[in-house]
Amino acid sequence: MNIKIKLIVATLSIGLFVVSCKKKDKVTCDGSNPKYNTEIKSIINNNCMPCHGPGGSDNNYSTYQTLLPTLNNGRFEKEVLTKKSMPQNKTMSNADLSKVRCWLDNGHLEN
Numbered sequence: 001m002n003i004k005i006k007l008i009v010a011t012l013s014i015g016l017f018v019v020s021c022k023k024k025d026k027v028t029c030d031g032s033n034p035k036y037n038t039e040i041k042s043i044i045n046n047n048c049m050p051c052h053g054p055g056g057s058d059n060n061y062s063t064y065q066t067l068l069p070t071l072n073n074g075r076f077e078k079e080v081l082t083k084k085s086m087p088q089n090k091t092m093s094n095a096d097l098s099k100v101r102c103w104l105d106n107g108h109l110e111n
């Protein structure tokens with residue numbers, strides 16, 4: 001490889017690195033201890049419905065019971081906090097993300 005191409009490749013890699021870090025800012029817990037019934041249910045209703053409702057096209061997250069398998073297999077954390085690929089076509093507020101982080105850290109309790 002000649003030096004010019006090497007330089008271009010290096011610049012592009014650094015750029016990509018910076019962009020990917022920015023997108024996946026790590027979510028931290030704000031120190032609160034929210035429960036499904038008191039705070040998380042409304043966050044899910046606001047951000048995941050109607051797509052994940054009883055008649056939705058994908059998993060039904062309208063109740064604690066139907067959400068539980070997705071919590072236990074780690075998909076919820078992966079999609080919402082790590083990849084931030086859910087909610088689809090929306091961005092959750094940092095305050096809501098932080099609450100979800102706390103909730104998962106504390107064992108995602110119902111009440």
Ligand code: HEC
Nearest residue numbers: 047048049051057058059070075076079080086087088089
């Ligand atoms: C605009 C519609 C829409 C919204 C809003 C949305 N989702 Fe999704 N979600 C989908 C679709 C469609 C799929 C399946 C296809 C895919 O993975 O992209 C999916 C897949 C998922 C999966 C992977 C399921 C599995 O078992 O592999 C998880 C977890 C998930 N969503 C969580 C959420 C959560 C939590 C929210 C709210 C914070 C949310 N989604 C909001 C449409 C949506």
